[in-house]
Amino acid sequence: MTGRLAWTLVSSCIVAALVALGADVATARPPRDPVSPRARSFDPGPSPVVFPAQRIPIRMTHDAHVQRLGMQCLDCHGDAAKSRRAGDDLLPGGASCDRCHGTDHGDLSGVTADATQPLATCATCHVGYRSDVGMRVARVDVPPPNLRFDHAVHHRRNIGCSQCHGAVDQLAQAGRNAMPRMRSCLQCHAMPGPSRGKARGECITCHLSRGGIIKTHFSSGKLVPPPWLGGADHGPRWIETHKQAAGANSRLCASCHQEKECTDCHDGRVRPRRIHPNDWLSQHGVASRMASHRCTSCHRQQSFCVTCHTRLGITQSGPYAVQQGRGRFHPPPDIWTDGPRRRGHHAGEARKNLEVCVGCHVERDCLACHATAARGGPSVGHGTSPHSVGFTGRCAQAFRRNPRPCLVCHDPADPELARCGL
Secondary structure (H helix, E strand, O other), rough: HHHHHHHHHHHHHHHHHHHHHHHHHOOOOOOOOOOOOOOOOOOOOOOOOOOOEEEEOOOHHHHHHHHHHOOOHHHEEEEEHHOOOOOOOOOHHHHHHHHHEEEEEHHHHHHHHEOOOOOHHHHEEEEOHHHHHOOOOOOOOOOOOOOOOOOHHHHHOOOOHHHHHOOOHOOOOHHHOOOOOOOHHHHHOOOOHHHHOOOOOOEEEEEOOOOOOOOOOOOOEEEOOOOOOOOOOOOHHHHHHHHHHHHHHHHHHHHHOOOOHHHHHOOOOOOOOOOOOOOOHHHHHHHHHHOEEEEEEEEOOOHHHHHHHHHOOOOOOHHHHHHOOOOOOOOOOHHHHHOOOOOHHHHHHHOOOOHHHHHHOOHHOOOOOOOOHHHOOOOOOOOOOOOOOOOOHHHHOOOOOHHHHHHHHHOOHHHHHHHHHO
């Protein structure tokens, strides 16, 4: 009886305060700007994909109830302390309001009210209510968020409501604007391991996933990362800028994308022309010499590069008629092919980066000068030796490790191989 009497006294005080509020409670006011943790002045609000559009035709002034009446969040949202799913309905039912407003929502088809209470009328809380339609009121529509969230775990760790929902006590109606921003989640979930504790930092901790990959397509739209998250804004220039984001943090990309999505464009068979600048044909030769391994990440040299270079007569084996007017690609013979070898000689360039050479040349181009006569080299004597001084002393070891390069230029019966002790 003591507890019931105490609650009766508290209820009486709250009712008196509600009456004093008058028009503040009875008249709906437009919600003020959200006061959410980590929100910015240009903050567009919570993700419309994660938190779909809501319809809450209820007059509820949170600032009046919290600041003026001293009520706590759990007084109305008591189920939040034990909620384990983000989709749980945590909106207070009519029974929560009955304690103070003098109403009885026990039978929704016949809600009763204390006629002596000025705030017990249906129109006090239900926007658009008409007395001529009986107990019919506009339906509240709050779709479940596309998110994983455990209120109970956060409550047990003494994480206050305002740490995620912001200063709700300064809002009128608290709908989507009071939902958490991802920045507020990362205040804990992105901390270093020891400080983070059990608050895992993986994306799939909170985001819905399938097979370890975040689910990005919902009826409310497509989920994309915010601009501030690793530069992965997926804006109009994303096709030009995604390489920087992927290079800086490929694990972030792998949260939503499978490798197949990359290879669909980057396997060398598809030619996305927006990757290179418009004058790339005149520049790509220099770029390929500087970092040919980047070229080969998309292009196959012997099928992609050689095909084009042969058609244009750039390769040694290209059409003779085209070669006549193609001009010189390599330096003059006294630098490129003639002895003695000096800086810029093709032997040194081939040793530095043979991949550049095979971008235009096939193996028979080398054999024309370096193979023995039996292998198709010069008809008189042996071909020009590509080996350095003293190679004979270690040729046996090289042959045993991989004989294939030796047999490209030498016939198995070649006496030169006998000199190597083979």
